[in-house]
Amino acid sequence: MQAWQVHENGEPDEVMRLAETERPTPGEGQVLLRVRAANVNFPDALLCRGQYQVRPPLPFTPGVEICGETEDGRRVIVTPALPHGGFAEYTVADEAAVLPAPKALDDAEAAALHIGYQTGWFGLHRRARLEAGETLLVHAAAGGVGSAAVQLGKAAGATVIGVVGGAEKAAVARQLGCDVVVDRRAEDVVAAVKEATGGRGADVIYDPVGGEAYAQSAKLAAFEGRILVVGFAGGTIPTPALNHALVKNYSIVGLHWGLYNTKNPELVLHCHEQLTELAARGAIKPLVSERVPLAGAAAAVQKVAAGRTTGRVAVVLEGAS
Structure with a gap:
């Protein structure tokens, strides 16, 4: 599969490299996901720079927010389990953290719903x-x-x-x-x-x-x-x-x-239910200003890091809705 990897810390467009790698193997309590769309976040740039509060071992794949598909065909949103981030064709995530993707949103919009809207x-x-x-x-x-x-x-x-x-x-x-x-x-x-x-x-x-x-x-x-x-x-x-x-x-x-994912995970689920309801009635809808293919991920992360974007930039993979 194709995946972006970071072998040394630095600016995203300098240290992210697209490579052919093996699919990640899920650990205990994890699931394998085919990535449909990955949202670009400022923390992706911080990860590349080695400045984020979480520092995965090198090499790692950035991408902290995705809409993906389980092996049994469920469309879901989740924060992938680093070092296997979302800027790849496949990733892994903790099964307990997987949430159903809102039907009212397409893959890029669903990928952008999780971190920013939960934070809000x-x-x-x-x-x-x-x-x-x-x-x-x-x-x-x-x-x-x-x-x-x-x-x-x-x-x-x-x-x-x-x-x-x-x-x-x-x-x-x-x-x-x-x-x-x-x-x-x-x-x-x-x-x-x-x-x-x-x-x-x-x-x-x-x-x-x-x-x-x-x-x-x-x-x-x-x-x-x-x-x-x-x-x-x-x-x-x-x-x-x-x-x-x-x-x-x-x-x-x-x-x-x-912290809520470990201190009060039930409240994260409650929040997702609230967000799904708001999306269903059109009260919220992630603003996806740009959709790029997997090959454009490094440039997209750099653009977000420089503050040159509005709304969200999503990396959309083949077969996404």
């Missing part, structure tokens, strides 16, 4: 306790993680403000349903959000970026607001001033979605 659901509903009528601010609203949060926020009845970088991404954020869109390249984010909220700020701020985005979040948290720390795609991990959180009466809430 857990972040907004479990950690930040977003309520209908509240204001949600989403940084990088046109990206893969941000676009999921925008759709989930709208489905929850929130007013959504999307912060993006550039006119093209601003147009995407509007199409996703943002009530207000702020282009950080053309506007003062803090001033624009203050104006849009009558000076109050946002009740929940969804931040997968860190760095300057977090600094803006601290200035924009409303009374009893919640800043949801999801990741640091901007490359800088902020050091929050806790006295500021005390004086302004807001919360800083962290989210590591992967």
Whole structure:
């Protein structure tokens, strides 16, 4: 079979190599899956660079999110078991982690539903306790993680403000349903959000970026607001001033979605059921902006790492729907 392999750490387009390899052999409690589509995530770039919290042994295959097919013909979504990632014709996964792919979504959309939407659901509903009528601010609203949060926020009845970088991404954020869109390249984010909220700020701020985005979040948290720390795609991990959180009466809430797979796996299944229902009634639908063949995976990972994409990029294999 064909599979992308990383033999040394570095930039994805430099260290990912497409090779002919043997199909992986499932271990105890695992299943073999034919990959139908694999979603490209920022963690794939971090894996290539050796900067992710999980460091599989070299060589490994990146690809942390797939829609695949079991040997008995079931269409499923799952996070593959590294080092056998999803940028390959076949992969393996823990049987307990396999979830049915929503019928309302095609393979590329289904592959993009898992990590980003589970992160959004857990972040907004479990950690930040977003309520209908509240204001949600989403940084990088046109990206893969941000676009999921925008759709989930709208489905929850929130007013959504999307912060993006550039006119093209601003147009995407509007199409996703943002009530207000702020282009950080053309506007003062803090001033624009203050104006849009009558000076109050946002009740929940969804931040997968860190760095300057977090600094803006601290200035924009409303009374009893919640800043949801999801990741640091901007490359800088902020050091929050806790006295500021005390004086302004807001919360800083962290989210590591992967922990739920071991600490509370039943809740992951419940979340998937909620997401499947939302997809069935059209309330959410992953924005797949680009579909590439397996041969294009390395370039796609590099493009996502550089922040040059909107929504999701999916690697689609032959025979996918």
